[in-house]
Amino acid sequence: DGGITQSPKYLFRKEGQNVTLSCEQNLNHDAMYWYRQDPGQGLRLIYYSQIVNDFQKGDIAEGYSVSREKKESFPLTVTSAQKNPTAFYLCASSRTGSTSYEQYFGPGTRLTVT
Amino acid sequence: KQEVTQIPAALSVPEGENLVLNCSFTDSAIYNLQWFRQDPGKGLTSLLLIQSSQREQTSGRLNASLDKSSGRSTLYIAASQPGDSATYLCAVSPTGNQFYFGTGTSLTVIP
Numbered sequence: 001d002g003g004i005t006q007s008p009k010y011l012f013r014k015e016g017q018n019v020t021l022s023c024e025q026n027l028n029h030d031a032m033y034w035y036r037q038d039p040g041q042g043l044r045l046i047y048y049s050q051i052v053n054d055f056q057k058g059d060i061a062e063g064y065s066v067s068r069e070k071k072e073s074f075p076l077t078v079t080s081a082q083k084n085p086t087a088f089y090l091c092a093s094s095r096t097g098s099t100s101y102e103q104y105f106g107p108g109t110r111l112t113v114t
Numbered sequence: 115k116q117e118v119t120q121i122p123a124a125l126s127v128p129e130g131e132n133l134v135l136n137c138s139f140t141d142s143a144i145y146n147l148q149w150f151r152q153d154p155g156k157g158l159t160s161l162l163l164i165q166s167s168q169r170e171q172t173s174g175r176l177n178a179s180l181d182k183s184s185g186r187s188t189l190y191i192a193a194s195q196p197g198d199s200a201t202y203l204c205a206v207s208p209t210g211n212q213f214y215f216g217t218g219t220s221l222t223v224i225p
Contacts, residue, residue: 006157031211042118042203042215043158050211058212090157094211101210103148105158 002027004106006091011111013085021076021109023091032074033092033103036060043090049074050096078111085113116141118206120216127194128224135189135219137204142182145210149178149189150203152218158203161189194223 004025013019025032031050035043045058049068063082068074074093078085091106117140127133137147146165150158162171162178164187170179177190191198201220205213 004157035215040217042217043205043213044215045212048211092158096211101146101207102160102163103158103205103213104160105150107157108155110155 004091004093004104006089006106006109008109009107011109013111013113015113016080017113018080019078019085019111019113021078021089021091021111023074023076023106024072025074025091025093025104025106026072027093027104028071029093029104030071030096031094031101032068033094034058034064034066034074034076035090035092037088037090037108046076046089078113085111087111116144116206116208116214118204118214118216120202120204120219122219123217124220124222126222126224129194129196131194131223132190132192133194133221135191135202135204135221137187137189137206137216139185139187139206139214141208142185143208144182145207147178147180147187147207148205148213149176149187150205152201152203154201161202191221194221196223196225199223 033048034046047066049055065077092103149161164180175192201218203218204216
C-alpha cells in the first residue's frame with residue numbers, strides 16, 4: 001500500500017535536547033511538507049521541499065531544520081532553539097508539475113517536551 | 115497573507131440531517147482549495163480538491179463548492195451518519211505548493 005509513515009507516534013524529550021522526527025513516503029511524490037498543529041489553531045507550515053536537496057522555509061521555520069537527501073524521506077529536527085516545541089507534527093506529500101498538488105498526510109507525531 | 119476562516123467552530127446535528135460547512139478566505143487569487151477530515155489524534159484525510167477553474171466537486175455524499183469572487187467554499191454533507199463525526203478542515207493554496215489552513219469545524223452527528 002502506498003502512503004506516508006511517520007515515526008514515532010509519540011515522542012518525549014527534555015528541554016534543551018534536539019529531536020528528529022521521521023517522515024517517509026512511497027507515493028513517488030516530489031514535494032514534501034512539514035506542518036505543526038496546536039489546539040485551537042490551524043496547521044502551520046514549517047518547511048517544504050519540492051525536489052531532492054532543496055527546501056524552503058514556511059511561516060514558522062525558526063527553531064527547526066530539515067534535510068531532503070532522498071525523494072522518499074524528509075526528516076524534521078526540532079532544535080533546542082524552538083521555544084514551544086510541544087505540538088502535533090504532520091508530514092504531507094504531493095505531486096508537482098501537475099494541476100492538482102493534492103496533499104496527502106501521514107498519521108502524525110505528538111511531541112512533548114518537558 | 116491568506117487568512118482562512120471556518121464557521122462554526124463546532125456543530126452538532128441529528129443523524130440523517132443534511133448539513134453545510136463553511137470556509138472563507140481573504141485573497142481570491144487561489145490555485146486550489148482542499149477539504150480534509152481529521153479524526154482525534156490522527157492525520158488528515160483528503161476529501162475533495164477543487165481547482166481554481168472549477169465550481170464544485172462531488173464524492174459520494176460530499177459536495178464541495180468554490181466561489182472565488184466572494185472568497186467562499188462550502189462542504190455539503192448529505193444524510194449525515196455518526197461515522198461522519200470528525201473535524202473538517204479547509205485549506206487554500208495560492209500557488210499550488212503551500213496551503214493555508216482554517217481552524218476547522220468539529221462535527222458531531224448524534225445517533
